[in-house]
Amino acid sequence: MMALFRNLFAAALFVGILAAFEPLNYKDCKSTFKINSVKADGCPQENGKCVFKQSTFKINSVRADGCPQENGKCVFKRGTNPTIKISFIPDRDLPKLKASVRSKISGGSTFTTFSLNNDNACEHGIECPLKAGQTYEYTQSVEIVNTYPVVDDVQVNWVLSDEDDSNKKEICIVFLAKITE
Numbered sequence: 001m002m003a004l005f006r007n008l009f010a011a012a013l014f015v016g017i018l019a020a021f022e023p024l025n026y027k028d029c030k031s032t033f034k035i036n037s038v039k040a041d042g043c044p045q046e047n048g049k050c051v052f053k054q055s056t057f058k059i060n061s062v063r064a065d066g067c068p069q070e071n072g073k074c075v076f077k078r079g080t081n082p083t084i085k086i087s088f089i090p091d092r093d094l095p096k097l098k099a100s101v102r103s104k105i106s107g108g109s110t111f112t113t114f115s116l117n118n119d120n121a122c123e124h125g126i127e128c129p130l131k132a133g134q135t136y137e138y139t140q141s142v143e144i145v146n147t148y149p150v151v152d153d154v155q156v157n158w159v160l161s162d163e164d165d166s167n168k169k170e171i172c173i174v175f176l177a178k179i180t181e
Contacts, residue, residue, distance in 0.1 A: 033170050036087030036135055037061010057160075057170045060087040060135070067177070074156075074177040078148055081141040084158060085125075088138070088171055094130040096163040097121035097170060101142050103177075106153030114142050121160050138171070144179060152178045 066082030067074035
């Protein structure tokens, strides 16, 4: 009986976690892999949308967690760990993918690299090697540390690239964000 209760609780928790992720609007530019979706948990659509572009795989969807929408921007709160989910379909077999996240404050000319705990995309919901035509969902969090400045306009670039050739941006999404207290 106790095992049944634990299984029901785990199933309810899993459904609750899935329900928190909401689709985000994005733009697919020059994708070689098909992106199915990009989603954000805690990022409902309200009077605006996130803008995503420059992907080489076909993007199906983009979702994010911990990124409520405000005037078309994901709002990242310092001290949180927002999560992004990118569903995609590769157009060719690929042994591995490497993840990177960079940001640029509005008016700035240089990008700052976000530190990922693990940049091996194959350890974030993707089973490698990737097979052409198969659907994959990459899931990873990034820490918004308390030392980040509070800013209204940040461009975020999230890239999944060929591990052997970082110039091949198989998935590249760009969206606007702001960082709050």
